[in-house]
Amino acid sequence: MKAQEETNFSRIAEAIGYINGNFKTQPGLEEIAEKINLSPFHFQRLFTEWAGVSPKKFLQYLTVEHAKKMLKENQATLFETAFETGLSGTGRLHDLFVNIEGMTPGEYKNGGENLVINYSFAETPFGNILVASTTKGICHIAFADQAAVELELLKAKFPNAAYQQIADVTQQRALYIFTHDWDKIGEIKLHLKGTDFQLKVWETLLKIPAGQLTTYGTIAKSIGRPAASRAVGTAIGANPVAFLIPCHRIIQSTGLLGGYHWGTTRKTAIIGWEAAMTDNEA
Known part of the structure; x- marks a missing residue:
């Protein structure tokens, strides 16, 4: 299978x-x-x-004109509403609450010393993924076309942590985002290694409704840094949690989809899949 x-x-x-x-x-x-x-x-x-x-x-x-239409609608109503109300009221994940907890300065600097990280691999509609967690929440999700390579990249981020291959409850709950079993999701917590600026950008991405798109410039304005589009782009590119933190919903202001850490074809697939699912639920 x-x-x-x-x-x-x-x-x-x-x-x-x-x-x-x-x-x-x-x-x-x-x-x-x-x-x-x-x-x-x-x-x-x-x-x-x-x-x-x-x-x-x-x-x-997937047409440029459709992307532009989504952008226009998003910026005019849905996106602004989402930022006012958090994750409630719009899109497939309207009942999902995600809380980000940044790692302490000590955890950040010492490469995860004293952290125990559980990890497992799972299949999604967009290919194999690696998902990892600590006792405080999900710390990493990445598409893993080469499982061994992706695991080494995870270990390089937390070189001093202890690792065990276990599919724990935290991981299993997060994986429900790829299904329609939304009542099983509950609260998902993220335990992330990042600067204050990165954490703010990632938290902002969580408020973009599924099936909608926005731009780097709009994210920069939303966090009160309208001139920081390039820095926002860098933070988005460093997103450690694929799909759940939806960096795939950020496209160019022209309507072109732009790049993606896990491949532009996969980004295209996710955007189209989400648009189809939300359109069917409307």
């Missing part, structure tokens, strides 16, 4: 990469299916099972 899921995502990612690179020509079902060596029928079924919508509908979510 796991191997099949990985193969399916690989095919979906290939299709999305092609769609993303050719959306201006609005490629048809047959054209996309041919590129990933599937019949149109099987491609349509596979894609719809994965995204919840047809490839044609998904394509609409």
Whole structure:
């Protein structure tokens, strides 16, 4: 089953990469299916099972004009409302409360000495991930196309911590963000290593409703640093918790999706998937 899921995502990612690179020509079902060596029928079924919508509908979510529309609506109403009300009232995660606790100066400086970090690997709609936690909360989530490499990167961030491969309750609760079992999420706590500025930016990202997009400039204004778009971009690029802290919802002011630490194809897939899910729930 796991191997099949990985193969399916690989095919979906290939299709999305092609769609993303050719959306201006609005490629048809047959054209996309041919590129990933599937019949149109099987491609349509596979894609719809994965995204919840047809490839044609998904394509609409990925056009520049749609991104601009989402930005305009977000900045005018949803985004401002979200910042006034926290995570309540908008999007799929409206019942999810995430609390960030920054590590103490000692924990920050000594590389995690005296910390015990549990970690495990899990499958998501967007590929394999590594999720790690301390007794205080989630400290790391990363897409792990190469599991061993990603684990070493985690250990490099906390070189003096003790590690054990255990899928604890904190991790399992956080993984419900990839399902529809929202009543099982409860409160998710994050235990993060970052500067005060980084923590403020990451906390701000949590307030962007699912299915909506915003820009680096808007985030900078929201934290009272309108001239700090570049610093905001650097903090977003250092996000240690993939998907849950939704740095994928930040795009360029032109409507172009821009880069992503875990790959632009994966970013495109997540944005389209979220847009499809929230559209279906509307």
